[in-house]
Amino acid sequence: MKRLITIPLFALALLPASAQKLIIEKTTVECGRTGYLQPVTATFELKNKGRRRLIIESVKPDCGCTAVEFPKEVGAGSNFTIKMTYDARQLGHFHKMAAIKSNGSKTPVYLTMRGIVLTEMQDFRGEYPLLMGELMLDKKELEFDDVNKGDVPVQEIHIFNNGLDPMTPNLMHLPPYLSAETTPETLVPGHGGVIKVMLNSEKLRDYGLTQTTVYLGKTLGEKVSPENAIAVSSILLPDLKNFEGNKAQAPQLQISSTDIDFTNFEGKSKKTAEVTLFNAGKSLLKISSLQLFTTGLKVTLDNREIAPGESTQLKITGYAADLREKHTRHRILMITNDPDHAKVVINIRHQ
Numbered sequence: 001m002k003r004l005i006t007i008p009l010f011a012l013a014l015l016p017a018s019a020q021k022l023i024i025e026k027t028t029v030e031c032g033r034t035g036y037l038q039p040v041t042a043t044f045e046l047k048n049k050g051r052r053r054l055i056i057e058s059v060k061p062d063c064g065c066t067a068v069e070f071p072k073e074v075g076a077g078s079n080f081t082i083k084m085t086y087d088a089r090q091l092g093h094f095h096k097m098a099a100i101k102s103n104g105s106k107t108p109v110y111l112t113m114r115g116i117v118l119t120e121m122q123d124f125r126g127e128y129p130l131l132m133g134e135l136m137l138d139k140k141e142l143e144f145d146d147v148n149k150g151d152v153p154v155q156e157i158h159i160f161n162n163g164l165d166p167m168t169p170n171l172m173h174l175p176p177y178l179s180a181e182t183t184p185e186t187l188v189p190g191h192g193g194v195i196k197v198m199l200n201s202e203k204l205r206d207y208g209l210t211q212t213t214v215y216l217g218k219t220l221g222e223k224v225s226p227e228n229a230i231a232v233s234s235i236l237l238p239d240l241k242n243f244e245g246n247k248a249q250a251p252q253l254q255i256s257s258t259d260i261d262f263t264n265f266e267g268k269s270k271k272t273a274e275v276t277l278f279n280a281g282k283s284l285l286k287i288s289s290l291q292l293f294t295t296g297l298k299v300t301l302d303n304r305e306i307a308p309g310e311s312t313q314l315k316i317t318g319y320a321a322d323l324r325e326k327h328t329r330h331r332i333l334m335i336t337n338d339p340d341h342a343k344v345v346i347n348i349r350h351q
Helices: 320-325
Strands: 022-024 028-035 040-048 054-061 066-069 079-086 092-102 109-118 130-132 135-137 141-147 154-161 170-172 178-183 192-199 208-217 229-236 253-255 259-261 270-279 285-292 297-301 311-319 330-336 343-349
Touching: 022 109, 028 040, 040 109, 054 066, 066 092, 079 092, 079 109, 141 154, 141 192, 170 178, 170 192, 178 208, 208 285, 208 330, 259 270, 270 285, 285 297, 297 330, 311 320, 311 343
Parallel strands: 028 109, 141 229, 259 343
Antiparallel strands: 022 040, 040 079, 054 092, 066 079, 092 109, 130 135, 135 154, 154 192, 170 208, 178 192, 208 229, 253 270, 270 311, 285 330, 297 311, 330 343
């Protein structure tokens, strides 16, 4: 017969109602290959899932050959990282551990980094500056500029298997207008390959900027995350055949500036600049598209149609906090019916 155990109400009051919970996405990181005396770093993604501040007392590696970086305190519900760096001073396979002591767990939690140190002094990261786990690549952004309807341009991503096992790299979540093929299909350790990405412009619905995100996996069906995301943008130019052989009657855009300086906000949260658009041509100038490549900016245009000899104002507002957070080029794209300025890019300097 099972015994029923009851706990007095006063005893329940002694239990922590919102204890810290230390959650680790992956306790083991495969670092793959590195060269002798070429330190390698493993980054661990963690989260304080509790409702109280997480206090990290220590992160102790198992030997002096491994250095660690970690925050002392983490707010409730916040994500954070811990980094382990192995100095690669010994050849062969390595298996390094570090113990986390915190108020988020009664017992130490262990992190592990594994890989192999080779004799060659080759810098494996030289031609592949970006890292997705054990898969290295030369770019995480693809831009298809100045595309005309009917074009099928191709971009390439060069990849390298820095791991210890074969991979079958592939791009996932492709929209209908993109296709990709990987050569070779299976990438053995220590070898490189290429992914060709093709854009079918006939399947783009709108002129101007189209953006999407695809994901690079080491195997088919791998879980997607921001770490393996690749941004893809394309700019489809409008059809301006109406002005072929008759440019004298075409609209002509004159713009006061295509370079906006938002490097100094003078302590303010936002800053606004104005750009003048003037039609020096003989027919109506139309701004058919005005788009932003990234966040952190707001644009307003007084008029999208400008008569010959007339002008309008484009107001650009930059937000300091958002611009500082982004590590990409901030730009504004404008599509017009001026055959000489069908695409106009306004660059934003913010650093």
